Amino acid sequence: MLPFIKMHGAGNDFVVLDGRVTKPALAPEAIRKIADRRRGVGCDQLIIIEPDGAGADAFMRILNSDGSESGACGNATRCVAALLAEESGARHVSIRTAGGLLQAEILGPGLVEVDMGPPHLEWGDVPLASPADTLHLPLSLGPVSDPAACSMGNPHATFFIEDFAHLPIETIGPMLEKNRIFPERANIGFAKIESPSRIRLRVWERGAGLTLACGSGACATLVNAHRRGLTGRQAVVEMDGGELLITWTQAGHVLMRGPAVTAFAGEIPESL
Missing domain, CATH: 3.10.310.10 (Diaminopimelate Epimerase; Chain A, domain 1)
Structure with a gap:
């Protein structure tokens, strides 16, 4: 035993x-x-x-x-x-x-x-299969497109969406995870910006599927949202299983509280 x-x-x-x-x-x-x-x-x-x-x-x-x-x-x-x-x-x-x-x-x-x-923002650090702008990946599938990518020790791509209604995460999640642009597969986040300090997030996790929460995914989402000018450097990230407080400090590190x-x-x- x-x-x-x-x-x-x-x-x-x-x-x-x-x-x-x-x-x-x-x-x-x-x-x-x-x-x-x-x-x-x-x-x-x-x-x-x-x-x-x-x-x-x-x-x-x-x-x-x-x-x-x-x-x-x-x-x-x-x-x-x-x-x-x-x-x-x-x-x-x-x-x-x-x-x-x-x-x-x-x-x-x-x-x-x-x-x-610190998040890793260069294409080779995510990693991607070839050079690309990690702030705007040339990737789309069904209703989602134009994700941002970074690594938090594992690869993440974040799609910013208007609404979760009729978003087929369980269908497109595994296809995006295994897209050839990600040689090591990737965690796929779907984020709705509620305000500059609040994000609603669902994540299709590499190797685990749709989970109630993803801590590194919440960190990657805040980083990508701030890089896009959508949030400040701190936000509450609400997921199906609960909330995390994520802060991207001026020193460059990402703090996760939960x-x-x-x-x-x-x-x-x-x-x-």
């Missing part, structure tokens, strides 16, 4: 495993079984906390529900930061991911702020 903790950040949910003593060896098929919401535990991503040999409090491995690995997950970072802080009693926690080193601060019970670092919630703990049987 494999112990786990089920957590979520604004509805973006995770199965968290502690691999600091013994790292679980999970094939992609096993990850897909665990993530299955009807036959397994159910999650958007499976998270493994591992030791970090370079000075961080832990390394966080992020595995999507399809078994692929991701470089960043803002909501999971807040959840893991809350777990590590509860263990140590520390207010500040450092977590390394495949996308880089992240610093987190515990602001109160279940409330965490993570410095997601909830980190433990739902329950359990054990995964060997059959999964």
Whole structure:
């Protein structure tokens, strides 16, 4: 049996495993079984906390529900930061991911702020398949067109829309995710600007599908919206599962503030 903790950040949910003593060896098929919401535990991503040999409090491995690995997950970072802080009693926690080193601060019970670092805005950093203006990608499908792109440790493209009514996200999301312009696939955001300080967002996540919230997607959306002159440097990003406060500081870093919630703990049987 494999112990786990089920957590979520604004509805973006995770199965968290502690691999600091013994790292679980999970094939992609096993990850897909665990993530299955009807036959397994159910999650958007499976998270493994591992030791970090370079000075961080832990390394966080992020595995999507399809078994692929991701470089960043803002909501999971807040959840893991809350777990590590509860263990140590520390207010500040450092977590390394495949996308880089992240610093987190515990602001109160279940409330965490993570410095997601600076966004990467050059076409090769997103990455794109060929040189292009990341503020206006030559990409359209059905009712959406002209997205902006950036990387927050993983690739994001943001389409700015007028309304979510009749927007077929579950049809166009996977097609856009796998468009040839994104050699590593991409997270696809659909954003409606409610005001200069408020954004409504839905995200089709690379390797996970349509989720209730996407932390790195919220960060990318604020960055892209500000670059387009649509918002200020701070905005509340409202998603299906809740809200995050995103700030793109004058120093260039993106701060993400939001909830980190433990739902329950359990054990995964060997059959999964």
